[in-house]
Amino acid sequence: MTRVPEKSAEGQGCRLGFLRKQGFVAAVLGVVALAALWPSAAGEEGVLGSALPGTLAVMVLFFLQGISLPCRELLAGIRQGRFYTVSFLVVFVVSPLPVFVLGGVWWILGESSPGSLFIGLVYLALLPTTVSTSVVFSGLVKRDAAVPALYLAALTNLAGVFYVPLVFLLGGLGPEQMAGGVELALGIGWQLLLPLLLGQFARLAFSPSSEGSKKSIRLISHSCVLLILYLALSRSVLSGVWGEPTMFAWTAVVSGVVLLFAWLHFWAWAGQRGTSFNAGEKVAMWFCWPQKSAAMGVPLAAILFGELPEFGLILLPLLIYHPMQLLWGAWCVRALSTKRGMG
Numbered sequence: 001m002t003r004v005p006e007k008s009a010e011g012q013g014c015r016l017g018f019l020r021k022q023g024f025v026a027a028v029l030g031v032v033a034l035a036a037l038w039p040s041a042a043g044e045e046g047v048l049g050s051a052l053p054g055t056l057a058v059m060v061l062f063f064l065q066g067i068s069l070p071c072r073e074l075l076a077g078i079r080q081g082r083f084y085t086v087s088f089l090v091v092f093v094v095s096p097l098p099v100f101v102l103g104g105v106w107w108i109l110g111e112s113s114p115g116s117l118f119i120g121l122v123y124l125a126l127l128p129t130t131v132s133t134s135v136v137f138s139g140l141v142k143r144d145a146a147v148p149a150l151y152l153a154a155l156t157n158l159a160g161v162f163y164v165p166l167v168f169l170l171g172g173l174g175p176e177q178m179a180g181g182v183e184l185a186l187g188i189g190w191q192l193l194l195p196l197l198l199g200q201f202a203r204l205a206f207s208p209s210s211e212g213s214k215k216s217i218r219l220i221s222h223s224c225v226l227l228i229l230y231l232a233l234s235r236s237v238l239s240g241v242w243g244e245p246t247m248f249a250w251t252a253v254v255s256g257v258v259l260l261f262a263w264l265h266f267w268a269w270a271g272q273r274g275t276s277f278n279a280g281e282k283v284a285m286w287f288c289w290p291q292k293s294a295a296m297g298v299p300l301a302a303i304l305f306g307e308l309p310e311f312g313l314i315l316l317p318l319l320i321y322h323p324m325q326l327l328w329g330a331w332c333v334r335a336l337s338t339k340r341g342m343g
Contacts (some may be wrong), residue, residue, distance in 0.1 A: 011335045024222050025323045031226050032319070035233035037314075042234035054231050054306060057224040058299040059195045064217050064224075065296065066133065066199015067206065069154045083148065083281050090267050090289050091156050092163055096125035099265045102256050116310035117245055117253040120317040122194060123301060125260055127318070128156035130293040130325075132218070135285040137329045138280075141336045145283035152288045157296050161192060165304060181265060191303050225298045229315065232302070234314030244311070257320045261328075264290035283336070294322045 035042075042048045097120050131153040139146030165188060206213075236242060245253075268289040272282050297318050305311045 001301050014144045025190070025227055025326060028221065028229065028319060028322070030284055031230045032233060035230055035237055039234035039237040040278060043238055048227075051306075052227055053301055055191060057227045058302045058306075059190050061173075061221060061224045061295065061299040062192050062222050062327075063195035063199040063202070065157065066196040066201075068217060069157065069200070069203075070150070083277050084152060084286075086275070087285060087289065088156065088159070090264070091129060092126065092159070092272070093185045094267060095260070095264060096122060098258060098259050099125045100251070102259065106252065115245065115249065116241070116308075116313035117249050118256075119305075119310075119318060120252055120314040123164070123168075123304075123314060124257070124292055124297070124317040124321055126167055127292045128160035128164075129288045129291040129298045130295065131157060132295070133326060133329060134284075134288045137333050138284045140333045142280055142283045145280040145287075148281045149284035149288055152284060153293075155289075156288075157293060160293075160296060160342075161188075161196070162298070164300060168304060171315045192275075192300070193291045195306070207252050221295055225294060226301050227300050228320060229319075232315055233312040236309060239309035241310050253317060256321065257317050261290065261321065261324055286332070286336075291325050291329070292318065292321055294318060317343070 010293075042044050060223055103118065129152065131150070134153050135146050135149045138149035159301075268286045271277075271285045271289070275282070277285070298315065301311070301318075305314050308314070
């Protein structure tokens with residue numbers, strides 16, 4: 001008679017506990033409702049009307065990213081160069097291909113581009129993988145998968161800081177009102193790189209390895225993301241841009257989010273079967289390749305598009321994608337863990 005491993009009950013408890021903690025998704029929905037009902041606080045004469053709250057939230061987020069990213073460990077841990085090379089190609093090069101194909105189809109059909117929503121879809125496709133959930137999901141399925149997942153997520157986030165703005169700037173993908181080269185470089189320098197470096201220095205004196213420290217960092221990060229979302233959505237409501245996209249644009253962008261989600265999972269599935277990576281790396285690729293980081297995406301978007309009234313629209317594809325990846329990832333954890341426990 002096959003004996004069920006004792007750790008399966010523990011793992012199931014961890015998974016249920018993780019799902020209970022996903023109040024962030026409910027908080028995002030609450031912020032959307034609050035911005036629709038009470039946007040005036042983010043107006044010019046509102047309590048949050050100045051640029052200071054949003055700027056501070058962005059800087060705090062990247063400071064916490066600097067504290068959280070194990071850069072010193074990364075240098076010692078990157079031994080499987082082929083795994084990280086393939087992963088980078090999928091996350092940054094393969095990922096946006098269906099979005100550009102979709103844009104080409106719209107052009108062939110003679111339809112106008114969905115504007116800010118399409119820019120948001122391109123931005124979503126270019127984002128790096130999320131750090132926290134990809135590592136948690138990978139570790140719950142296979143303990144030694146957490147290490148390659150952490151290294152891959154941290155590396156893509158570091159690369160995304162430079163890659164995503166560069167693609168928008170050099171590729172001419174952003175709106176005409178987007179900040180130019182010098183202005184954008186200055187914004188990235190003092191709002192992103194400076195707090196990121198300060199966070200790395202703080203990491204030397206303050207190790208965020210304890211569970212209490214991680215909870216505090218997560219709480220502050222989520223609060224900053226919610227503040228930025230409220231400011232972006234409220235200002236978009238006040239400017240009236242939510243009525244601009246046509247029904248075709250809304251349908252096309254939602255379809256594009258679902259297509260991107262399926263596209264990345266197809267490549268993760270193909271990587272499981274078509275590569276010779278070890279079991280831990282294959283679990284990591286399943287949870288890392290399709291994930292997109294809201295913790296990095298929201299503040300980086302604030303630097304790139306924060307001055308635009310369409311900022312809220314640009315963030316919308318990410319807001320649709322984020323709960324999808326959480327719910328699907330949690331289901332995959334349960335399915336894969338059950339399969340391993342019975343094998």
